[in-house]
Amino acid sequence: MSEAEQREAICAIGASIFARGLTAGSSGNISVRLGDGWLMTPTNASLGRLDPARLSRLDDDGRLVSGDPPTKESFLHRVMYEERAQTGAVVHLHSTHSVAVSCLAEIDPADVLPPITAYYVMRVGRLPLIPYFRPGDLALAEAVRGFAGRHHAVLLANHGPVVAGSSLDAAVNAIEELEETAKLYLLLRGAETRFLTPAQIRALA
Numbered sequence: 001m002s003e004a005e006q007r008e009a010i011c012a013i014g015a016s017i018f019a020r021g022l023t024a025g026s027s028g029n030i031s032v033r034l035g036d037g038w039l040m041t042p043t044n045a046s047l048g049r050l051d052p053a054r055l056s057r058l059d060d061d062g063r064l065v066s067g068d069p070p071t072k073e074s075f076l077h078r079v080m081y082e083e084r085a086q087t088g089a090v091v092h093l094h095s096t097h098s099v100a101v102s103c104l105a106e107i108d109p110a111d112v113l114p115p116i117t118a119y120y121v122m123r124v125g126r127l128p129l130i131p132y133f134r135p136g137d138l139a140l141a142e143a144v145r146g147f148a149g150r151h152h153a154v155l156l157a158n159h160g161p162v163v164a165g166s167s168l169d170a171a172v173n174a175i176e177e178l179e180e181t182a183k184l185y186l187l188l189r190g191a192e193t194r195f196l197t198p199a200q201i202r203a204l205a
């Protein structure tokens, strides 16, 4: 894909995410790896109203080359690219059901969601919970770094998911699967439930 096509793709996916209520206000951010840097959604920009020409264009060292200044959460993206060489895109949302699950006292921080469906197991897999940090605290980046080498998806406590993928489509599909699974988990809470068995999970590998 050319840079122009990547810009259009970020704006189209941002609009779709926003229209479906997967992130609200000016929350959520998207980045895509280019041959010589990154495209990133700007600070204080609503994903519902992105302008291809105003996306933040960063060089290989993360310096702003053109467009508006990048999201203040750009460090979450950088950590994913630094720790996962094959990453082509990163998406971070404040999606309601994922955030709700991230606040529950009952969840296992080593693996937040149970294996409810095959698609969750294949697209997300094991999901660690990153402890809470106040907005802008760079200690959050280091906490994410500790997991990013082993996990392409992490959930920030009382905040939301960060997901890396080989492409923008892969990252978006995975974060949407995560949000749907969080919703299913909340629907099933309190009901006697059959999750996938270890043998069923192994068969998906």
Ligand SMILES: [Zn+2]
Residues within 6 Å of the ligand: 028, 073, 092, 093, 094, 159, 160
């Ligand atoms: Zn955030």
